[in-house]
Amino acid sequence: MRKMLAIVSRVLTGASQKPGAASEAGRVLLAARNFANDASFDIKKCDVHRLEDEPPTTAVLTREEGLKYYKIMQTVLSDGIESGPAV
16 A cells, blocks of 8 residues: 555655666556546456446546545555554
8 A cells, every 4th residue: 555655655756766777566457647636547458247338448636536545545554554553
């Protein structure tokens, strides 16, 4: 989950990567980052079974949605840390 948060954070902030460095963001199929505060993602096609419609192959994440998801994930993470290790 932390890797996903870091990727979303880098996409939303538009942070540049070090040249030649292999990063997690390079593994995500990032289609575009425009200046309208949203990011478009290409999603790999998946095999479907008994579905009438296939899942979409593109997704758009706005800055506000990304920040909302980030805050929710941070809350869940902190709650898990505070509850202690699972036995």
